[in-house]
Amino acid sequence: MISRFLLEKLEGHILWFAAVIMMLAVLVPLFNLVVPAEHPLHVPSYIVGLLGKYLCYAMLALALDLVWGYCGILSLGHGAFFALGGYAMGMYLMRQIGDRGVYAHPVLPDFMVFLNWQELPWFWYGFDQFWFTALMILAVPGLLAFVFGYLAFRSRVTGVYLSIITQAMTYALLLAFFRNDMGFGGNNGLTDFKDILGFPLQADETRAALFAATAVFLAISLVACSFVVRSKLGKVMLAVRDAESRTRFIGYRVEHVKLFALSSLP
Secondary structure, rough: OOHHHHHHHHHHHHHHHHHHHHHHHHHHHHHHHHHOOOOOOOOHHHHHHHHHHHHHHHHHHHHHHHHHHHHHOOOOOHHHHHHHHHHHHHHHHHHHHHHHOOOOOOOOHHHHHHHHOOOOOOOHHHOOHHHHHHHHHHHHHHHHHHHHHHHHOOOOHHHHHHHHHHHHHHHHHHHHOOOOOHHHOOOHHOOOOEOOOEEEOOOHHHHHHHHHHHHHHHHHHHHHHHHHHHHHHHHHHHHHHHOOHHHHHHOOOOHHHHHHHHHHHO
């Protein structure tokens, strides 16, 4: 894998790359909020938001590189895990709107009022609290990956068959979330976000803070992945990728290694 080749070449410089990302966490908001708009070093707000999205996708790429590049598991369902975490945050943002929505309902999001829902579904409970949402962002994708990986790896499903199953799982989730009667927004989606932790989302200061937080998490993820691939576990992951049967025959629990790779950083 090209990504694994590059990461192997850059392993000795991981801390430097993490430091560069941390510098971006400071410099980009600084150039956006402090530098005047007419100055050539000014970073427009839309660029801050765009760079923040790129950093989020970079974390997804790190997880996929660990699974595919190092463990040899071609997962076509990592987009689903990534989307579930984002959807959990979207549910929190919808709960923060309250009576400021189009229909001014204090509890139900606008799309539920439009679809004649009478009460909030049980799986929306707790998403009015940020700490609960942060927990679900990590727990829900991780739990889904763990259950899926346990069933697949225990049955020794590998290769293209596993890839097809992960793609089928992603498509099944898409169909489920697209249904209006599932209570996830359906074809209307989640829209009209207003604030996060009491701060308006459209404010430049909020966007800059979100960018800085994303950069910090990316730097932490980069260092964590580097630690994993340099450890004994990382060497076993390479052995599983290159010679799975031989690795199993010498006593390693291949299923456990694969399960860690799939569910640790979904």
